[in-house]
Amino acid sequence: MNSRPPPRRTDPRRASVLVIVLWKCFGLAALALTFAHAMGLELRSAAARSGNAAARAAAEGGMRYAAWVLTQQATAGQVPRDTDYEAEALPVGEATFWLIGRDPDADAPDTPFYGLIDEASKLNLNTASQAMLEALPNMTPDFAAAILDWRDSDAEPRPQGAEDETYSRLTPARRAKNGPFETVEELRLVHGATLELLYGEDTNLNGILDPNEDDGDLSPPHDDGNGVLRRGLIDYLTVHSAQPNRRSDGSRRIDVTANATRPRLFQLLNQRLGEARAAEIIRTIEGRPLTSVAELLVRARLSPAEFARVQTDLANAGTATTRGLVNVNTAPEAVLACLPGIGSDGARQMVAYRLAHPDELTSIAWLTQVLPPEAILQAGPSITGESYQFLADIEAVGPHGQGRCRLRTIFDLSSGTPRIVLRQDVTRFGRASAEDPVTVRRVSGL
Numbered sequence: 001m002n003s004r005p006p007p008r009r010t011d012p013r014r015a016s017v018l019v020i021v022l023w024k025c026f027g028l029a030a031l032a033l034t035f036a037h038a039m040g041l042e043l044r045s046a047a048a049r050s051g052n053a054a055a056r057a058a059a060e061g062g063m064r065y066a067a068w069v070l071t072q073q074a075t076a077g078q079v080p081r082d083t084d085y086e087a088e089a090l091p092v093g094e095a096t097f098w099l100i101g102r103d104p105d106a107d108a109p110d111t112p113f114y115g116l117i118d119e120a121s122k123l124n125l126n127t128a129s130q131a132m133l134e135a136l137p138n139m140t141p142d143f144a145a146a147i148l149d150w151r152d153s154d155a156e157p158r159p160q161g162a163e164d165e166t167y168s169r170l171t172p173a174r175r176a177k178n179g180p181f182e183t184v185e186e187l188r189l190v191h192g193a194t195l196e197l198l199y200g201e202d203t204n205l206n207g208i209l210d211p212n213e214d215d216g217d218l219s220p221p222h223d224d225g226n227g228v229l230r231r232g233l234i235d236y237l238t239v240h241s242a243q244p245n246r247r248s249d250g251s252r253r254i255d256v257t258a259n260a261t262r263p264r265l266f267q268l269l270n271q272r273l274g275e276a277r278a279a280e281i282i283r284t285i286e287g288r289p290l291t292s293v294a295e296l297l298v299r300a301r302l303s304p305a306e307f308a309r310v311q312t313d314l315a316n317a318g319t320a321t322t323r324g325l326v327n328v329n330t331a332p333e334a335v336l337a338c339l340p341g342i343g344s345d346g347a348r349q350m351v352a353y354r355l356a357h358p359d360e361l362t363s364i365a366w367l368t369q370v371l372p373p374e375a376i377l378q379a380g381p382s383i384t385g386e387s388y389q390f391l392a393d394i395e396a397v398g399p400h401g402q403g404r405c406r407l408r409t410i411f412d413l414s415s416g417t418p419r420i421v422l423r424q425d426v427t428r429f430g431r432a433s434a435e436d437p438v439t440v441r442r443v444s445g446l
Contacts (some may be wrong), residue, residue, distance in 0.1 A: 051403025077386025
């Protein structure tokens with residue numbers, strides 16, 4: 001009879017070891033997964049930091065590029081034509097930058113415009129009259145009066161204005177500045193300012209209607225959803241427009257408004273236009289005080305060719321600088337309509353003429369082809385054909401769309417070379433360009 005072997009007994013200690021080993025394996029796997037996840041997050045964070053650094057470096061490169069363009073093309077008060085330089089999707093290594101601009105001949109563009117922005121195409125907050133400010137789109141008489149009270153030197157409120165008594169009732173209380181504006185953004189401190197009034201629907205200040213700016217109340221900002229961009233006041237205002245009243249050799253320009261300078265004026269006209277024509281012009285204006293260079297253009301009936309020979313030697317004042325002159329060659333229709341004597345109809349005609357005759361926009365002589373003499377005489381003390389301050393609104397995107405930076409820099413060329421007078425990091429404003437940063441075109445040679 002065969003005997004059966006006794007059953008094998010499992011050692012409980014071996015089972016415990018197996019459980020412990022399995023738990024350790026699970027723990028190690030969890031640690032590995034946690035570590036891998038942490039490394040993934042760190043990798044993405046490093047890529048974002050690297051992208052932001054590349055974007056900032058590209059934006060800095062964009063500033064240097066803008067300064068180079070101005071050095072080459074913005075000479076003697078001339079405005080660089082956007083067709084003469086690249087402003088869209090410019091590469092800096094693997095990053096890319098754009099110059100976010102404004103089309104002066106399009107009131108509500110639906111596609112981005114790229115280029116430098118002429119500060120003399122705007123109204124100057126420190127020199128514009130109340131009537132000029134009130135003519136701006138969406139401006140209210142109360143806010144225009146408050147602006148003048150903020151910048152004047154006295155504490156007496158004008159009708160509908162605001163001085164210390166008004167500001168002391170605010171929370172927190174403050175005082176009226178009673179001094180010139182230093183930046184346009186200072187408007188936010190003026191009584192009656194609202195974000196909607198200052199920025200309109202264009203909260204990222206890129207000059208076009210973005211999807212979130214045309215969807216009603218679905219996403220910020222609040223908008224009317226009518227498919228038309230409502231610009232804010234900031235788009236039409238500056239504090240930086242100033243024209244130096246000196247010639248290229250450093251000598252003072254001739255102040256046409258002063259009778260004491262008539263001998264110098266005759267000498268200039270004699271040199272540039274001949275003795276007979278100079279004598280004829282002086283006879284025309286003899287005994288008549290002039291208010292501006294534009295009035296000399298009208299009264300003397302200077303041809304565009306004649307005016308081109310003398311315009312850079314003439315000024316509206318005897319001071320070293322004239323502030324707040326509006327360049328009629330670059331100002332948008334909304335700003336032109338604010339100028340004395342022009343109005344909305346004249347502004348519309350001016351923009352139409354500029355579109356049809358772009359080669360004539362090197363001075364103000366073309367105004368005689370568009371406006372009646374009376375309108376030019378009224379607008380004369382406020383206008384120019386020269387610009388010396390420009391805004392470079394630079395948006396940069398890092399490699400493969402990683403990272404972003406946006407710098408708004410104002411250059412002043414009054415001394416002949418670009419000098420930075422304001423630099424703002426406005427990356428918080430959000431995306432400005434409508435391009436896909438991954439598929440932007442590369443510009444050869446840059």
